[in-house]
Amino acid sequence: MTTTKKDYSDVAGPLEQFEIKPLYPIEIGGYDLSFTNASAWMIGILVAIWAFMFFGMRKAELVPGRWQSAVEGLHEFVVGMVDENIGPNGRAYVPFIFSLFIFILVANMAGLLPYAFTVTSHIAVTFAFAAFIFLMCILIGLARHGLAWFGFFMPPGTPWYLMPLIIPIEIISFLARPITLSVRLFANMTAGHILLKIFAGFVISLGLAGGIWAAVGILPFAMNVALYALELIVAVVQAYVFALLTTVYLNDSINLEH
């Protein structure tokens, strides 16, 4: 009896869901590039998005059906975000922002499925995105404005005696962008999933304790239902925030008016 209890509590470990498990080991030049459960989820997300886009736009009718409306609505949403934050120069970046938004959105939502692995709960993934966006912002800024782009660190209208203070602050806040951007998404997803697992673990332990404790198990179960609703909101909001901040950062590189 005690052994079964131990087995269940092992399974319910709140951090086990983040484990990377190689499904098909690949090693190239001494580097581990294994196809893992994370890779499988990424490919699954890719296929899901492709299917959503493909079957939504297959007919591309003037009077859209529900599915086509969903695709067009999502696209319009991203275009609106880009127009609002970057302006007319931003249209070229719509495919990138759209891909980013839909990838993170689907990854966050897919992570809420039972037994799922959450791609965006890994700092390696979120930081890879953030670092790529960070480098992209620098390159676009330099390509569009040359060295004048560094004037970005000196907000116009700053009194000269505040310069020694303002410029380092601006540089630090700029350098902090990839960290805040990646940690925000990673921490939100990780924390939410840990909480869900912990409360689920309570439900299991209380249920196994039997008797009056099994009845008390309703409480963490109700908590989990509420948390799950909250996590659905967090999944959407974090994808939105990530895409929105990317447009804001891109705007700083594209339109140099601070």
Place this chain on the structure above:
Amino acid sequence: MPQFDIARVALPQIVWLLISFGILFLLMRSMLPKVVGVAERRSGTIGGDLDAADKARLDAEARREAYETSIAKTRAEAQDVINDAKADAARENEAKMKAADAAASEKMTAAEAELRAAKDSALQKLEAIAADATQDIVERLTGNRPPETEAATAVAAARG
């Protein structure tokens, strides 16, 4: 936390992220123009339809105006015809009245002339009777009858 086991978990994830997100980006870049195209086609169709509707409205307006002017013209023409007819009728009436007046006054003058002639002849007869009566009276008084011309002259003188 497995996430912080960077050396072990980072590389395979980043590589597979590059692969899957790269494919996703290329896919979206090839698929989104269709979405944009549909939206543009739709707004074009809607704009075209609105333009056509606007044109039809203007056309209808022009037609209505033309109809109204033609109605007004017809009404004016009808009014002219009525006025002409009224004027004609009035003129005819006047002519008839004039003719009737003329006829009536002619008759009147004729009647007056006749009357005067009758009166004159009656007066002449009266004079003749007076002269005759004078002759009779003088004959009774004097016994000889004066000639008729003398009696007539006396009567005329007495009448003054």
